[in-house]
Amino acid sequence: QSVLTQPPSVSAAPGQKVTISCSGSPSNIGNNYVSWYQQLPGTAPKLLIYDDNKRPSGIPDRFSGSRSGTSATLDITGLQTGDEADYYCAAWDSSLYLGGAFGTGTKVTVL
């Protein structure tokens, strides 16, 4: 059972915007950076956003992230058919465990 909760699915038409939430607690999102990963069907995950809102080289600015309190958000604007994938948030957890966790995952469907 993940400590980071995401909606199971979101959908929108091409060109529209989707927002994916990631809800945690003070020990993880509340005090640590959030990263986001995109997993296209049949492939390994790929880093999309790191340190809450930074994009690695090659990631278009249609993808943006933010963090506030114990929640984080990934926005995808100008939705494209190639964005159809699973998206996961992740954060370190400073509780007794001293490790990290992934979110439950969100399937993005382009209508």
Add this chain to the structure above:
Amino acid sequence: EVQVVQSGAEVKKPGESLKISCKTSAYSFTTYWIGWVRQFPGKGLEWMGIIYPGDSDTRYSPPFQGQVTISVDTSINTAYLQWNSLKASDTAMYYCARGVGVNVVRYFDIWGQGTMVTVSS
């Protein structure tokens, strides 16, 4: 180019042991974490554990503590995930990834292609 390349798919019987590998190249192996991630078919990502090759600091997620062993061989820039006695419920895809951060893993920036492990009698 930084690379993380995993060993090939495995088919094993329950009770057998297994060690899969994650070979890295083109970066300083001892200054980044390596993490292992499990994914059941059609399911989400699960953080198994991490190791810092520089000092072998290893941390397991509670569900995996005592179930697997994470290790490294710094002479060949390779990390390992090992089982002593496989169960059918270990059937899954396993990913390794390079972790960035000091004392904590802030994110995984480079991922291996995955190793499918199938355990069946």
